[in-house]
Amino acid sequence: MAKPMTAVQVLAAMKLWDVPYKQWPGWTTRGRDPEHGPFSDVHGLVIHHTGSDIGQSDDYLDFLATRGKPGLPGPLCNAATDMDGDLWLIAQGRANHAGEGSSATLNHVINEDYAGFKTELKPGPDNIDGNAAYYGNEVRYDGGQPMTAKQYAAVTRWAAAICHFHGWSALSIIGHREHTGRKPDPGSCPMNKFRTDVAALLKAGPPKATKPPVTPSPPKEDDMPLNDADKKWISDEIQRYAFWTQIYDLMMVDEKAAAQEAYEQEYAARKAAGATDVVAKAAAASKAAAIVQPAIAAMLKAQKEI
Incomplete structure (x- = not known):
C-alpha cells in the first residue's frame, strides 16, 4: 500500500530513469472526480493497449485525457506511450483505466507472491474496482504485433521508475488481461517477459542516479583561498x-x-x-x-x- 505519487515526484522519477516523457496540458491536476472513488492507496501498475496503430494523434491524446467516451469519462490512463517512444504524462490522479477486476490478482500483486517471471496470472471473478488500486499506461499500438523497440523501452523504463519510487518489485506490474478476463491487453506483450525486463532495469538501477555532492575546490590561480x-x-x-x-x-x-x-x-x-x-x-x-x-x-x- 502506498500513497499515489505527486506530480513533482513523477517528474523527478521520469528524469532519474531517463524516460522520454512529454506533458499533456493539465496532467498535474487531472484525475477522476473524487465522488467516484478515492485514489488514496496504490498497489501496482496495469499495462494496456489502445488496439490501434493509427491512434498516434494529439486528438487521441485529448480523448484519453479529457473526452473519454459515453459512460466512461477521461482521464482513461495516467500515461500513454507512442510508437515513436514518446511517453505522455496524462493524469496525476485516479484514472478510468482498469475497471472491475480480480481481487485475487490484486492480492498477488500486493504480496508479490506469484511466479510472474515465468507465467501470466489467471484472473478470478471481477469483484473489485481496479481504478483505485493501480496506475495505468495506455500503449498506443494495435497489439497484433510486438511494440516498437522505442515504445517498449519507454514503457518498461516508466514501469521501473514507478516501482523504484515505491520500493516495489516488477511483480507489482500486470497486464489488463491479468486483472480481468474481459480484456486482451496489452496484446502481443507476454507479461512474464515484460516483468523480467523491468526487473533487470531495477537491478541495474537508475541511469541518472545522483552521486554524493562534492564541495567544489577553488581554482589554483585564485590568490584568495576560500575558507x-x-x-x-x-x-x-x-x-x-x-x-x-x-x-x-x-x-x-x-x-x-x-x-x-x-x-x-x-x-x-x-x-x-x-x-x-x-x-x-x-x-x-x-x-x-x-x-x-x-x-x-x-x-x-x-x-x-x-
Whole structure:
C-alpha cells in the first residue's frame, strides 16, 4: 500500500530513469472526480493497449485525457506511450483505466507472491474496482504485433521508475488481461517477459542516479583561498538550484526565461569583477534559485487548493 505519487515526484522519477516523457496540458491536476472513488492507496501498475496503430494523434491524446467516451469519462490512463517512444504524462490522479477486476490478482500483486517471471496470472471473478488500486499506461499500438523497440523501452523504463519510487518489485506490474478476463491487453506483450525486463532495469538501477555532492575546490590561480564557510555556501547554493531545476518543467515559460536570464547576468557580472568560475556559478545559482523556488512553491500551493 502506498500513497499515489505527486506530480513533482513523477517528474523527478521520469528524469532519474531517463524516460522520454512529454506533458499533456493539465496532467498535474487531472484525475477522476473524487465522488467516484478515492485514489488514496496504490498497489501496482496495469499495462494496456489502445488496439490501434493509427491512434498516434494529439486528438487521441485529448480523448484519453479529457473526452473519454459515453459512460466512461477521461482521464482513461495516467500515461500513454507512442510508437515513436514518446511517453505522455496524462493524469496525476485516479484514472478510468482498469475497471472491475480480480481481487485475487490484486492480492498477488500486493504480496508479490506469484511466479510472474515465468507465467501470466489467471484472473478470478471481477469483484473489485481496479481504478483505485493501480496506475495505468495506455500503449498506443494495435497489439497484433510486438511494440516498437522505442515504445517498449519507454514503457518498461516508466514501469521501473514507478516501482523504484515505491520500493516495489516488477511483480507489482500486470497486464489488463491479468486483472480481468474481459480484456486482451496489452496484446502481443507476454507479461512474464515484460516483468523480467523491468526487473533487470531495477537491478541495474537508475541511469541518472545522483552521486554524493562534492564541495567544489577553488581554482589554483585564485590568490584568495576560500575558507570552510565560503565552500559551504558554494555547495549549498549549487545544490539548492540543482534541486529546484529538477522540477523546472512545471514552470511557466516566462518564469523559466527570467531564471535563466538572472543566472547569466549574475555569472557575467561576477566574472567581470574578477571572481573565480566556481564562485561566479554559485552566485548565479543563488540568483536563479531565488526566482525558481517561490514560483514552484506558489504553483504547488495553488494545486493543493484546487
